Amino acid sequence: MEPRTDNGLRARDLDKRESGNLIGSDKVEGTNVYNHANEHIGTIERVMIDKPSGKVAYAVMSFGGFLGIGDDHYPVPWSKLVYDESIGGYRTDLSKAELEDAPRFRSEDDYNWEDRQASMDVYNHYGIPPYWI
Amino acid sequence: MEPRTDNGLRARDLDKRESGNLIGSDKVEGTNVYNHANEHIGTIERVMIDKPSGKVAYAVMSFGGFLGIGDDHYPVPWSKLVYDESIGGYRTDLSKAELEDAPRFRSEDDYNWEDRQASMDVYNHYGIPPYWI
Numbered sequence: 001m002e003p004r005t006d007n008g009l010r011a012r013d014l015d016k017r018e019s020g021n022l023i024g025s026d027k028v029e030g031t032n033v034y035n036h037a038n039e040h041i042g043t044i045e046r047v048m049i050d051k052p053s054g055k056v057a058y059a060v061m062s063f064g065g066f067l068g069i070g071d072d073h074y075p076v077p078w079s080k081l082v083y084d085e086s087i088g089g090y091r092t093d094l095s096k097a098e099l100e101d102a103p104r105f106r107s108e109d110d111y112n113w114e115d116r117q118a119s120m121d122v123y124n125h126y127g128i129p130p131y132w133i
Numbered sequence: 134m135e136p137r138t139d140n141g142l143r144a145r146d147l148d149k150r151e152s153g154n155l156i157g158s159d160k161v162e163g164t165n166v167y168n169h170a171n172e173h174i175g176t177i178e179r180v181m182i183d184k185p186s187g188k189v190a191y192a193v194m195s196f197g198g199f200l201g202i203g204d205d206h207y208p209v210p211w212s213k214l215v216y217d218e219s220i221g222g223y224r225t226d227l228s229k230a231e232l233e234d235a236p237r238f239r240s241e242d243d244y245n246w247e248d249r250q251a252s253m254d255v256y257n258h259y260g261i262p263p264y265w266i
Contacts, residue, residue: 017179021183021184021185022181022182022183022184022190023181023182023184024179024180024181024182024193025158025159025161025162025179025180025181025182026158026159026162026178026179027179028158028182029158029159045159046150046157046158046159047157047158047182048155048156048157048158049155049156049157049158049161049180049189050154050155051154051155051156051216052154053188054188054189054211054212054264055186055187055188055189056182056187056188056189057155060157078187079187083184131187
């Protein structure tokens with residue numbers, strides 16, 4: 001019989017892409033996002049890094065067809081992402097109403113990442129101070 | 134005859150993964166690193182993100198066989214990476230001596246990302262204040 005081990009902890013120890021407070025960018029990409037009803041609602045596509053400061057400006061989430069929203073891309077403040085080991089993904093407290101109103105872009109060409117007002121709109125929507133403050 | 138365009142600028146406009154100050158994590162991964170003699174010396178594997186602060190703690194660079202160093206993994210402060218559009222990659226001013234002495238790990242298991250002293254050693258080596266300051 002195998003000795004009893006904490007498999008969750010062991011898996012983390014062996015995962016080169018996550019360790020305590022640190023997580024690899026390649027682990028964030030493709031991670032699923034769930035709502036509080038444990039429904040899979042989308043996926044993280046990438047994080048956008050502010051080059052001068054080295055801070056994550058946004059995570060870009062796609063919500064393919066969730067709630068009839070279509071395959072849009074949502075820039076979301078990093079601090080809105082709370083990883084939940086029990087589901088192996090991010091859980092979000094975003095409500096349907098919040099998502100319906102949230103800044104998004106259908107194609108990347110629609111969105112001007114450099115537009116400070118557009119960035120401000122994102123952070124205002126989620127009620128979080130922007131990354132450059 | 135095609136109208137004359139600034140192809141470099143156009144390519145950037147269409148690249149959803151980079152825009153001015155922002156760059157997508159998936160664009161950073163796999164980007165080549167060159168020295169000042171334009172020699173390809175390695176590749177960026179990923180960035181490690183500090184979850185609480187949303188800051189890039191390190192880029193992890195591999196220098197496969199460069200200078201006989203072997204395929205080691207080097208945690209490097211983000212601010213050491215300077216993107217050079219003319220070569221489509223990062224140029225580093227790391228000297229052979231600096232690399233030979235630099236903190237590295239041969240397998241991910243060798244490195245304790247959470248060890249504050251190990252992190253401090255990395256930043257001290259490169260003469261840069263650590264990301265948590």
